[in-house]
Amino acid sequence: MVRGVGEKQNVEWKSDWKDEYLAWICGFANAQGGVLMIGVDDSGKPVGLRGARKLLTDLPNKIRNALGVVVDVNLREGPPEYIEIDVPRYPVPISSKGVYYIRSGSTNQRLSGVDLESFIMRRRGVSWDTLPVPRADISDIDEQAVMDFCEKAVKKGRLDASVMDESVEDIIDKLRLRKGEYLTNAALLLFGKNPDRWFLCPFSKVGFFEMADLIYMDEVHGPLLRQADRAIDLIYFKYLKAKVSYDGIIREERYPYPKEAVREALLNAIVHKDYESGIPIQISVYDDKLYIANIIGRLPEIWTAEKLMAKHTSAPYNPALANVFYLAGYIESWGRGVEKICLACKEDGVPNPEYSVSLGDIMIKFTAPEDRIIRTDGRLTDDHATEKTTRSVIKRITKAAVWEQAIIELIRENPNYTTAELANELSVSRQMVSRRIKTLKDKGIIVRRGSPTKGYWEIASDE
Numbered sequence: 001m002v003r004g005v006g007e008k009q010n011v012e013w014k015s016d017w018k019d020e021y022l023a024w025i026c027g028f029a030n031a032q033g034g035v036l037m038i039g040v041d042d043s044g045k046p047v048g049l050r051g052a053r054k055l056l057t058d059l060p061n062k063i064r065n066a067l068g069v070v071v072d073v074n075l076r077e078g079p080p081e082y083i084e085i086d087v088p089r090y091p092v093p094i095s096s097k098g099v100y101y102i103r104s105g106s107t108n109q110r111l112s113g114v115d116l117e118s119f120i121m122r123r124r125g126v127s128w129d130t131l132p133v134p135r136a137d138i139s140d141i142d143e144q145a146v147m148d149f150c151e152k153a154v155k156k157g158r159l160d161a162s163v164m165d166e167s168v169e170d171i172i173d174k175l176r177l178r179k180g181e182y183l184t185n186a187a188l189l190l191f192g193k194n195p196d197r198w199f200l201c202p203f204s205k206v207g208f209f210e211m212a213d214l215i216y217m218d219e220v221h222g223p224l225l226r227q228a229d230r231a232i233d234l235i236y237f238k239y240l241k242a243k244v245s246y247d248g249i250i251r252e253e254r255y256p257y258p259k260e261a262v263r264e265a266l267l268n269a270i271v272h273k274d275y276e277s278g279i280p281i282q283i284s285v286y287d288d289k290l291y292i293a294n295i296i297g298r299l300p301e302i303w304t305a306e307k308l309m310a311k312h313t314s315a316p317y318n319p320a321l322a323n324v325f326y327l328a329g330y331i332e333s334w335g336r337g338v339e340k341i342c343l344a345c346k347e348d349g350v351p352n353p354e355y356s357v358s359l360g361d362i363m364i365k366f367t368a369p370e371d372r373i374i375r376t377d378g379r380l381t382d383d384h385a386t387e388k389t390t391r392s393v394i395k396r397i398t399k400a401a402v403w404e405q406a407i408i409e410l411i412r413e414n415p416n417y418t419t420a421e422l423a424n425e426l427s428v429s430r431q432m433v434s435r436r437i438k439t440l441k442d443k444g445i446i447v448r449r450g451s452p453t454k455g456y457w458e459i460a461s462d463e
Contacts (some may be wrong), residue, residue: 010086010103014043017083022066025108026096028087029069030111030119034103039082040068048080055083067096093123100258114276129189129318132182133198140183142193142408143168145223149191149328156329159417175324186320196221200278200405200445204231204266208239208285219280219406223327224321226272231283232263241374256368257290261344265353265364267330268337269294272317272362280403289371290366291329402429403436404445408459411446415456 011031012024017038028034039049049055052075059073063085072086089427093100100111102119111119118128153159163171174179177187188198195202203208204227207217213325218238220231242253269281273294282293316322325331332340341364349369356363410417410425419437423430440446447458 007258011041012036013040013044014038016049017059019062022063022096023099023101023365024070024103024108025063025069025085026067026094026099027101027108028068029071029090029094030101030123031089031103032091033087036085036087037082038085039080046076046078046080046082048078050080052081052083059083059085067094071092071109091123093390113246116256116273119274125353127317127319128274129186129320130176130179130181130184131182132179133188134182136170136183136188136192136198138172138183140193141168141172141191142189145191145226146171149225149324152328152330156327157328158329177320177324177326184320185275186318186324190321190324191225195223199275200408201225201350202275203282203334204270204283206231206234206239207285210286225325225330225346228263228330231266232259235262235283235285235290240290243372243374254372256288256372257350257366258348260354261341261348261350262290262292262366264337264341264344265292265366266332269362271322271325271331273280274317285324287375288368288370290368291363292365383384399435403432404440407436407440410415411457411459415458417457418453 010028011034014036015038016023016320021036021038024036028036038055038315039046039052041047056075060071062071062072063071069087069090071216072084073086074086075081076084076085100116100119101108102111103109105318121128144352147164150163150171154161154163166174169297172183172187172191175187177184177190185199187209189195191201192198202224203222204220205217206220206426208215218234220227220234236255236259240255240257242255245252245254265282266283269292273281282291284291293319322331331337338355345352345366351367351369354365354367356365406426407422410422419433420430423433423435426433437446441448449458
């Protein structure tokens with residue numbers, strides 16, 4: 001019998017061998033391993049394989065030459081005969097003829113650009129948040145933000161009270177937020193006076209929607225530890241409506257979702273976000289639903305929404321950020337975030353949230369009980385239309401931010417680029433580049449010096 005997904009988590013069935021399946025073996029090796037069965041149809045039924053015994057001899061050499069890995073190739077005699085290729089997880093990055101792939105869910109993704117850099121760093125035991133920032137120094141750190149953190153950590157019992165007497169520089173060093181003489185990305189995100197100077201969109205966006213219409217919105221900027229508290233206060237004071245009742249003369253307010261659950265979900269998004277992406281966290285509020293979308297930030301390899309909801313170990317995407325949030329008492333270190341969210345919802349009589357895991361984002365949806373919904377205009381909300389609208393907004397913002405980041409990188413390489421030359425480099429229209437440049441100029445990220453043809457660009461965050 002063919003082993004099913006329940007017996008081996010990653011299984012792929014192919015009716016015949018093709019050399020393009022080397023990419024799948026590469027993807028398995030770079031994820032959690034897996035099994036490729038050749039001579040098995042899409043339903044998992046063995047259909048037989050011509051030349052199976054010759055492939056049994058040829059495939060180990062072909063795989064070793066193309067990928068540099070050793071796998072188990074076994075003949076299953078059936079009848080009919082088929083081949084099983086058992087691929088272990090490799091602790092180092094594996095490429096197929098110079099191209100890197102990784103298995104994610106039921107898809108095999110080709111890695112490139114930022115994703116490839118991040119993958120290789122992590123395989124070498126390095127995370128992006130621990131990388132140094134050469135142009136930053138201790139004067140870029142908000143001392144009060146550091147002291148606020150220390151106060152929380154001491155109160156939680158996770159740092160000794162003597163830390164309050166130490167210098168900001170010593171505290172940064174003890175938190176391992178410096179590499180040599182340089183501050184790390186984590187230091188500037190957590191305690192920077194202006195994280196927006198160093199990173200593209202390191203903030204959260206909150207918007208209130210009626211059906212497909214964005215009614216109003218806010219952005220929450222600043223050091224990450226402060227962002228979490230500010231965003232939650234903003235959501236509950238401005239965006240959510242509480243049902244009011246009275247027990248005698250005592251006023252009682254019941255919000256549609258427990259504050260502890262929404263706060264935990266937002267903290268998870270902040271800690272696990274991929275800050276290289278240049279995409280803000282999206283918080284979309286409707287009369288009866290609330291979405292928190294952590295764009296580009298990823299779960300550990302091959303995780304699914306089902307595994308996320310089950311008992312699991314702690315695997316922070318940004319370990320340096322997670323450590324500081326843990327010391328401050330914001331999060332647990334044992335992977336209990338989702339469990340705490342569900343427990344808070346259960347105790348408050350609210351349905352468990354729904355997680356949606358895709359290639360580009362992780363989204364959590366809270367649904368309000370009917371007896372706590374205060375409709376803005378009396379219209380009912382369509383679930384499919386709501387989620388479609390939310391993802392549509394996210395995709396537009398994601399696409400725009402990716403082009404803006406590409407323009408910034410080109411300007412870094414050559415400040416003398418004209419708009420036409422940038423459009424040519426990116427293979428897009430001049431009008432699209434002009435729109436993105438206007439946005440970057442309006443945000444104060446880039447400045448044009450001199451004439452349109454003979455001038456040059458300056459990046460504000462590089463000054």
